[in-house]
Amino acid sequence: MAQSFSLxxxxxxxxxxxFLTLDTLFWSKKTLFVCLLSxxxxxxxxxxxxxxxxxxxxxxxxxxxxxxxxxxxxxIRFLVIFVTLFYGTALISExxxxxxxxxxxxRPIAKPTIMLGKYLALTWIGAIMVLPTVFMSYMILYLRxxxxxxxxxxxxxxxxxxxxxxxxxxxxxxxxxxxAWLKHSILIxxxxxxxxxxxxxxxxxxxxxxxxxxxxxxxFPHGDTLSALSMLVGQRTETIESIVTLVLLTAFFILTxxxxxxxxxxxxxx
Amino acid sequence: xxxxxxxRSVSKWYGQVIAVxxxxxxxxxxxxxxxxxxxxxKSTLMKLITGQLQPSQGEVTMFGERxxxxxxxxxxxxxxxxxxxxxxxxxxxxxxxxxxxxHGYDDAEVARRTDEALETVKLTEARDKKIAAYSKxxxxxxxxxxxxAHDPEVLxxxxxxxxxxxxxxxxxxxxxxxxxxxxxxxxxxxHILHEIEAMTSTILLMHNGQVLxxxxxxxxxxxxxxxxxxxxxxxxxxxxxxxxxVGFPDVESVKFxxxxxxxxxxSRKPDDFYGRLPGLMLDKEIELEExxxxxxNLQAVFHYLVK
Numbered sequence: 001m002a003q004s005f006s007l008x009x010x011x012x013x014x015x016x017x018x019f020l021t022l023d024t025l026f027w028s029k030k031t032l033f034v035c036l037l038s039x040x041x042x043x044x045x046x047x048x049x050x051x052x053x054x055x056x057x058x059x060x061x062x063x064x065x066x067x068x069x070x071x072x073x074x075x076i077r078f079l080v081i082f083v084t085l086f087y088g089t090a091l092i093s094e095x096x097x098x099x100x101x102x103x104x105x106x107r108p109i110a111k112p113t114i115m116l117g118k119y120l121a122l123t124w125i126g127a128i129m130v131l132p133t134v135f136m137s138y139m140i141l142y143l144r145x146x147x148x149x150x151x152x153x154x155x156x157x158x159x160x161x162x163x164x165x166x167x168x169x170x171x172x173x174x175x176x177x178x179x180a181w182l183k184h185s186i187l188i189x190x191x192x193x194x195x196x197x198x199x200x201x202x203x204x205x206x207x208x209x210x211x212x213x214x215x216x217x218x219x220f221p222h223g224d225t226l227s228a229l230s231m232l233v234g235q236r237t238e239t240i241e242s243i244v245t246l247v248l249l250t251a252f253f254i255l256t257x258x259x260x261x262x263x264x265x266x267x268x269x270x
Numbered sequence: 271x272x273x274x275x276x277x278r279s280v281s282k283w284y285g286q287v288i289a290v291x292x293x294x295x296x297x298x299x300x301x302x303x304x305x306x307x308x309x310x311x312k313s314t315l316m317k318l319i320t321g322q323l324q325p326s327q328g329e330v331t332m333f334g335e336r337x338x339x340x341x342x343x344x345x346x347x348x349x350x351x352x353x354x355x356x357x358x359x360x361x362x363x364x365x366x367x368x369x370x371x372x373h374g375y376d377d378a379e380v381a382r383r384t385d386e387a388l389e390t391v392k393l394t395e396a397r398d399k400k401i402a403a404y405s406k407x408x409x410x411x412x413x414x415x416x417x418x419a420h421d422p423e424v425l426x427x428x429x430x431x432x433x434x435x436x437x438x439x440x441x442x443x444x445x446x447x448x449x450x451x452x453x454x455x456x457x458x459x460x461h462i463l464h465e466i467e468a469m470t471s472t473i474l475l476m477h478n479g480q481v482l483x484x485x486x487x488x489x490x491x492x493x494x495x496x497x498x499x500x501x502x503x504x505x506x507x508x509x510x511x512x513x514x515x516v517g518f519p520d521v522e523s524v525k526f527x528x529x530x531x532x533x534x535x536x537s538r539k540p541d542d543f544y545g546r547l548p549g550l551m552l553d554k555e556i557e558l559e560e561x562x563x564x565x566x567n568l569q570a571v572f573h574y575l576v577k
């Protein structure tokens with residue numbers, strides 16, 4: 001009985017923190033920037049559509065290939081990373097800079113619960129900012145008089161969405177950890193995402209397994225897209241192993257972020 | 271009987287800088303003033319007491335329990351921080367409601383306590399106004415409201431009078447005194463002696479991270495009366511105010527601010543001056559924007575004490 005009450009209270013606390021964080025994140029300047037990034041992705045989808053419609057390339061490209069390329073390069077390697085980087089690193093650091101963390105820490109809520117609530121908000125806002133762009137890109141590339149490809153490839157879209165969500169979860173947890181732990185987390189995050197992951201992706205051997213992107217590329221269904229190029233120098237990891245690894249990494253990063261939040265002293269400058 | 275708050279040889283340092291140095295204290299119910307100039311270590315001590323920081327050395331306990339990461343204790347603590355920071359997009363009522371939800375109250379109880387706290391700090395009319403649109407005094411009050419809304423047994427108020435108008439100051443002082451009478455343990459910090467004196471006669475005097483003196487405020491009062499006290503006033507018509515106060519026997523000098531938005535008064539009897547000021551402002555139809563007191567004089571008293 002006491003345990004169920006405690007679970008109920010814990011879930012209520014998670015939701016309270018999540019709504020509070022969602023409101024703060026959504027109405028920040030970051031959202032404007034993320035919207036601009038989404039527009040860039042949609043602009044690229046429009047360019048893809050024009051190329052398809054006007055037959056500007058010598059070989060006939062199916063919409064699925066253009067969509068797959070867009071998903072691999074612009075959505076997962078660009079939009080998802082920026083969304084999780086900007087919002088994820090801000091989860092704690094924005095409360096520290098805004099000096100509002102005191103209000104949360106002075107409540108009878110365990111700090112890991114605060115971290116979970118914030119992470120839930122990050123996942124929500126990530127989905128809110130990324131998934132509409134994915135749907136709209138799909139529509140831009142597929143909507144035409146002949147609607148058969150639109151319906152035939154809905155399965156591809158259905159497979160892509162969970163992968164995008166998994167990428168949001170994994171990158172989000174990693175950047176949330178950086179934000180809770182380090183002062184210049186956004187810079188470290190940029191170096192990781194575009195330096196380390198970009199560099200290691202073309203190296204043969206085991207090191208590529210030390211990136212999140214490797215496991216996401218391994219489960220990506222578009223075998224003929226640009227993402228496959230980076231696999232030329234190394235093998236994909238099995239789908240199940242990749243999914244399990246991504247889930248475990250997410251859990252590990254969130255657990256570590258919770259411990260950091262629990263043990264770290266945040267000094268709010270007067 | 272277990273003390274409400276106890277600190278045993280508490281020290282806190284950041285790298286080479288010692289913020290609190292080997293402080294020992296025992297606090298019971300009632301109001302205690304934590305007095306010291308800026309940088310004395312008051313805020314650090316308050317953060318140690320509220321479990322926001324953990325001591326580098328020594329131990330702080332509340333009701334016999336360690337505070338750091340002891341979440342259940344926060345049902346019993348209310349903290350009003352010094353910093354003027356909020357979730358600016360929220361209204362006052364929304365802010366209090368969210369803070370109360372985190373205490374586990376159901377919706378009806380959250381609503382009841384929100385109303386009660388707003389009423390106590392006299393913000394009922396501004397409840398649906400965004401905090402971003404609140405004046406400095408209103409922001410100070412809503413900060414107090416979040417500290418008292420869950421009816422804690424221990425209240426820790428870091429510079430609660432900073433930036434408040436005279437009427438607001440008077441109200442907060444009355445509230446603090448009432449909480450003391452209600453047998454709550456209230457710790458209130460300030461770098462201005464007469465503010466503390468208006469709330470309590472029991473003080474903990476801090477300087478350079480150490481507790482210099484503990485006990486009755488009157489001995490300190492005797493020292494400070496020998497030194498002029500600076501009071502900085504920002505108001506709508508500084509010249510008119512200067513004309514009105516320059517002849518007062520307790521006013522040593524009046525200096526206009528270079529920006530032209532106010533003046534600094536030097537007084538040997540600051541309490542008399544503060545008592546007279548609200549009526550004077552009303553009579554002369556002068557709008558008060560801010561009243562502050564630089565700690566230069568208190569600093570001088572501390573120099574006396576540490577010599």
